[in-house]
Amino acid sequence: LAKTTQPISMDSYEGQEVNITCSHNNIATNDYITWYQQFPSQGPRFIIQGYKTKVTNEVASLFIPADRKSSTLSLPRVSLSDTAVYYCLVVIILTGGGNKLTFGTGTQLKVEL
Amino acid sequence: DAGVTQSPTHLIKTRGQQVTLRCSPKSGHDTVSWYQQALGQGPQFIFQYYEEEERQRGNFPDRFSGHQFPNYSSELNVNALLLGDSALYLCASSRDTNEKLFFGSGTQLSVL
Numbered sequence: 001l002a003k004t005t006q007p008i009s010m011d012s013y014e015g016q017e018v019n020i021t022c023s024h025n026n027i028a029t030n031d032y033i034t035w036y037q038q039f040p041s042q043g044p045r046f047i048i049q050g051y052k053t054k055v056t057n058e059v060a061s062l063f064i065p066a067d068r069k070s071s072t073l074s075l076p077r078v079s080l081s082d083t084a085v086y087y088c089l090v091v092i093i094l095t096g097g098g099n100k101l102t103f104g105t106g107t108q109l110k111v112e113l
Numbered sequence: 114d115a116g117v118t119q120s121p122t123h124l125i126k127t128r129g130q131q132v133t134l135r136c137s138p139k140s141g142h143d144t145v146s147w148y149q150q151a152l153g154q155g156p157q158f159i160f161q162y163y164e165e166e167e168r169q170r171g172n173f174p175d176r177f178s179g180h181q182f183p184n185y186s187s188e189l190n191v192n193a194l195l196l197g198d199s200a201l202y203l204c205a206s207s208r209d210t211n212e213k214l215f216f217g218s219g220t221q222l223s224v225l
Contacts, residue, residue, distance in 0.1 A: 034213070043117070043203045043216025044156065087155055098144070098168040101214065103155030 004088045009108040018075045020107050022088030025069050033064060033071045036087045038106070044087060047073070075109075083111045115140065117217035119204050125223045126194050134189040134220045138206030144168075145187040146214065147179060148203040156203055162187055191222075199224045 006022040024033065034049035048055055050062045050071070061074040075082060085106040092100050118137045126132050138145050144163045148156035158171035162181035181187045185206075191198055201221050205214040 041201075041221075042218050043205070044214075045216065046213040049213065094169050098161050098163060100158050100161070100169055100171070101146075101156075102158065103148075105153075105155050 003102070004090060004104045006086075006088050006104060006107045008105065009110070011110050011112065012078055013112055014079055015077050018078050018082075018109060018111075020073045020075075020086055020088070020109070021070060022073070023070045024088070024090050027068050027090050028092070030093050031090045033062065033068075034089050034091050034101070035060070035062065035073045036089065036103075038085045038087065044103075047086075049091070078109075078111045080111050080113070082109060084109060117204055117206050117215050119202075119217035119220050121220060122218070123221045123223075125225060127225050128194055128196060130194050130224075131190065131192045132194060132222060134191075134202050134204075134222070136187045136189070136204030136206075136217060138185050138187070138204075139215045142206035142208050142215070143185050144207045144209070145181055145185065146205045146207075147187070147189045148205065148216075149173070150201040150203055150219070152200070159189070194224045196224050198222065 004022050004024045012018045032051045035047040036044035038044040048060045048062045052064045055062045063072045087103050087106040089101050116139050120135045146161040147159040150156040159173050160170040161168050165181045176192045178190045201219040203219045205216045207214050
């Protein structure tokens, strides 16, 4: 299984760009990377996903180098409300259909004024 | 359009008891997955249901079982509860294998 490693915690200030890097050395050819955000007492919420190169949506960008052994989630101009746990996951497409998301312990991002 | 709804939101049980948790997927979704999240940890995959059958299963004992109904709603059953089963149980639904998951707010289970 593709295990992910990401920093346990990060601190930032409002208005700054935050980059969270995740390593996934054992990612398989058909697997892809996805990021989720979780607030206390809530279920995780999808942020972005990608297979390679760069993906951008209205809330974040995801950078994946050619070897796909790592990825970086970029949050532009964070605010206090971005304080949350961010999970990097490798989505494993399973034989016979379906997929499985393997969550690590995530990165606790704390944004201050 | 309601998202993923779970019930109950909180539950207290004692060791040895049995519990049933319920999940209604987001409208248009046919795949339901269940996760267990211990305090301070990431969610752990329990199993995934599609077309009323368990399609994939994580590393959980047989005490954990589930069911999916024709309307795509799902139940998670846990028998012979242990103290270590205390956790937030999350249900997630998706429209397809490669579609993003939508999570409910979870059921907080406390086993005393």
